[in-house]
Amino acid sequence: MKSRVVVLKTRPDRVLEDYARLLERAEVRSALPPGEPLILKLNLSWTRYFPACSTQPWQLDGTVRALLKMGYPAASLIPVENRTVVTDPWKGARNNGWLPVLENHGLKFTALNDVEWQHYRFKAKLLRVDRLFPDGLQIPKMFIGKNILHLPTLKTHGHSTTTGAVKNAFGGLLKEVRHYAHKHIHEVLSDLMVMQREIHPCVFAAMDGTVCGDGAGPRTMHPVTQNLILASSDSVAIDSVAARLMGFDPMTIGYLRLSHDRGLGVADPRDIEVEGEPIDGINFGFKVSRSLVIWGDQMLRRGPLRFLERLALHSPLMVWAPFASNVYHDWIWYPTVGQWRIRAFRRTAWGALADAYRRPPSPGPEPVRAGARVS
Secondary structure, eight states, X not given: OOEEEEEEEOOGGGHHHHHHHHHHHTTHHHXXXXXXXXXXXXXXXXXXOOTTTSOOHHHHHHHHHHHHHTTOOGGGEEEEEOOOSSOOHHHHXXXXXXXXXHHHTTOOOEEGGGSOEEEOOOSXXXXXXXXXXXXXXXXXXXXXXXXXXXXXXXEEETTTEXXXXXXXXXXXXXXXXXXXXGGGHHHHHHHHHHHHHHHOSOEEEEEEEEEEEEEETTTXXXXXXXXXXXXXXXXXXXXXXXHHHHTOOGGGSHHHHHHHHTTSSOOOGGGEEEEESOOTXXXXXXXXXXXXXXXXXXXXXXXXXXXXXXXXXXXXXXGHHHHHHHIIIIIIIIIIIIHHHHHHHHTSHHHHHHHHTTSSOOOOOOOOOTTOBOO
16 A cells, blocks of 8 residues: 655745645645644754754744644644753744744643653554663653644754654653663664554654755754655655655665564655655755764764763763763854854745744845755
8 A cells, every 4th residue: 555745845935835735735634633632743853943953933834824724723733842861842942933933823832841741551562662661661641642743854863864754753752861762763763653553543744845954963964955845644654755855765774664564654665655746866965974972872872882881871970971962062063063054044045034933024035946055
């Protein structure tokens, strides 16, 4: 049986309308019945704003506008995001322009670290997650029995090659110590698909590829304008299409192949029907690299320093790891390389739109061509 992914071309001056067209064409109302509680799972990869890193404000705005117009009651929409040892959801929601969007639509943001989590025993067999949390898996109580719509961005990742709809569940179903899962990331991501099937009646994803992330994702990337948006009710299929666009063979990416083989979604391009924008022949030519932090993490978990793993990452001494990450990302890379890339991005039409979500809108420059690096 084939899965379906809708891909549309867009531009800054019509992106909100195009998100409505995207969701309509992807038949979101059939996948997510209006009137039932719907979790909007945002994607926060960094507390700070960096292009392509986290859910874009126009992605959230366009999706919410479309849902409300389609008859989804505002009271049924529940925007959420979790914290990690290096991110703060409330600060991230403010820095990434989410809070004004939600306020404009009468929605309230929920930080998952502020809600009740409960132990949940999954009936289905898991490959790895249950062994990583031997004291029992805890999930947000509010997730159980609710539909979910993921809002990832299209980007590379130093641990998992690509990241998208599948990995967006990582930040919702695992608590802030989920970095323990990095050692077995592909098995864990496949397990998340099993877990979602058991607790969410319906799952959908709307992915933003207007500005994509190339290189040392999910943070220290090169923003690349590609002017695409994607949607599907199959998280594996939409991530497979995103991988193809980036230039990767999806069947060689561990979490996609595992999920496909376990019948949790479709990763084989031959079994995915792409509608809208033709993607044959498109290849962004993205390459995965590792930031200093991810490189160090992998040296400790799977590399020559693995004899130090338990002491460095699974003992009270592990506080050094988030401290080192914050020093590198927030105090060294962001004010230097990051600011240089952000300044270049702000000279594009998408950069002008990002600024417009933080201040009164003003005319911006013409859209930059697809594939243009802004670094």
